[in-house]
Amino acid sequence: MCCALAAMLGAFVHVAVTGQTVGNAREKALAKLEDVTRLYEAGDRLPPDAGIDLAGLPGSLRDLALQGKRGTMVAEDDGQPVMWAAGPADSGQVVAVGVDYAQGARTIEGLDRAIAVSSVLAIGTTLLIGAFGVTRVTRRLHQTATVARRISAGDLDARVEDPRTKDPGRAQDEVATVAGALDTMAASLQGKLESEQRFTADVAHELRTPLTGLHAAAELLPPGRPAEMVRERVQTMRTLTEDLLEISRLDSRREQVDLDTHALGPLVERTAQASGTDTEVVVVRDVRVETDRRRLERVLGNLIANAHKHGRAPVLVTVDGPVVSVRDHGDGYPDYLVEHGPQRFRTEGGAKGHGLGLTIAVGQARVLGAQLDFANAPEGGAVARLTLPYEEA
Numbered sequence: 001m002c003c004a005l006a007a008m009l010g011a012f013v014h015v016a017v018t019g020q021t022v023g024n025a026r027e028k029a030l031a032k033l034e035d036v037t038r039l040y041e042a043g044d045r046l047p048p049d050a051g052i053d054l055a056g057l058p059g060s061l062r063d064l065a066l067q068g069k070r071g072t073m074v075a076e077d078d079g080q081p082v083m084w085a086a087g088p089a090d091s092g093q094v095v096a097v098g099v100d101y102a103q104g105a106r107t108i109e110g111l112d113r114a115i116a117v118s119s120v121l122a123i124g125t126t127l128l129i130g131a132f133g134v135t136r137v138t139r140r141l142h143q144t145a146t147v148a149r150r151i152s153a154g155d156l157d158a159r160v161e162d163p164r165t166k167d168p169g170r171a172q173d174e175v176a177t178v179a180g181a182l183d184t185m186a187a188s189l190q191g192k193l194e195s196e197q198r199f200t201a202d203v204a205h206e207l208r209t210p211l212t213g214l215h216a217a218a219e220l221l222p223p224g225r226p227a228e229m230v231r232e233r234v235q236t237m238r239t240l241t242e243d244l245l246e247i248s249r250l251d252s253r254r255e256q257v258d259l260d261t262h263a264l265g266p267l268v269e270r271t272a273q274a275s276g277t278d279t280e281v282v283v284v285r286d287v288r289v290e291t292d293r294r295r296l297e298r299v300l301g302n303l304i305a306n307a308h309k310h311g312r313a314p315v316l317v318t319v320d321g322p323v324v325s326v327r328d329h330g331d332g333y334p335d336y337l338v339e340h341g342p343q344r345f346r347t348e349g350g351a352k353g354h355g356l357g358l359t360i361a362v363g364q365a366r367v368l369g370a371q372l373d374f375a376n377a378p379e380g381g382a383v384a385r386l387t388l389p390y391e392e393a
Helices: 002-042 059-066 102-152 174-219 225-251 264-274 293-310 335-340 356-368
Strands: 050-052 071-077 080-088 094-100 260-263 279-285 288-291 315-320 323-327 371-376 382-387
Touching: 002 050, 002 071, 002 080, 002 094, 002 102, 059 071, 059 080, 059 094, 080 102, 102 174, 174 225, 225 356, 260 264, 260 293, 264 279, 264 293, 264 315, 279 293, 288 293, 293 315, 293 323, 293 356, 293 382, 335 371, 356 371
Parallel strands: 279 315
Antiparallel strands: 050 094, 071 080, 080 094, 260 288, 315 323, 323 382, 371 382
16 A cells, blocks of 8 residues: 555656646747747747748647647657647748757656655665564464464463563553463463363372272172172273373373384284284384384274274284274274264264273374374275384484
């Protein structure tokens, strides 16, 4: 808008000054034409810059005079701008005068040059100031958007910390308002999640002691079906408690990895054998990866157990470089799980379980720096694909 305004003002000044300059020269030329016409009619001698049918007179102006009209026109004569004025004379002749227009042309040219220079300076200054102002705003908006993405990815410690939100004496613009609202939202969300995590961890921790005693008491029951049912329920509760404690540790994002180099194929084969299930392992391409063996076995064990529990045989584990795929031939994952990932205590289709196994697998994969994706095979069955960090030697 500033550039357009500068251009419009320049054009307005150019038109106004040019019109005034040309108008003054035209009036001067017409006044001189009247004087020359009177001299011609009186038979007196004409001045040097006037005459009958002058050679330099433009043809269009000559035709206008032959029609009995008077007119003016700017044209060059011997390379110099001249304001011509012409009118009718006797016997089909034209009386004409020429007024030097060089000064007027120089005035307009100088004005145009001044307008161009001042417009360029004004536009350049406006662009610099505008770029500086816009860059400051967009940089702050970009920072706010980056922090929002970090929060959505799970980094609840991320904050914009705009200086304007901390100093009440400074002007609060819209960006500062948004940044302050985002920081407040993140702090509130972090507080609520940490409170829930502490509650879950405390409950799970407090349950361990009575469950240990209950497990010991169940072992003292006389053999029989009732005793087996009690032991099964106690073991289920102990497993659930341990899973909740592990999820609480993963949610805290303070887990440390114990890295070492391992051959991926044999490690996957040992994990499949340790699961006690009929799981086929195919090693397409074996690699050595730097990972935490215990956590990786936990991820793979949960994926294999989930495939056997909620899918159908055969269950196939494929190792292709740093990618490990676990596939069953059941009904596949629910749509919500494929789109948003596993959610604790959510199951569909009458499936038994608490949804904690896959949640733990995702959390442990994140600690390993790996990517765990869930999909359904086109020909049927669920496919979990674990991609481990790997660098070619």
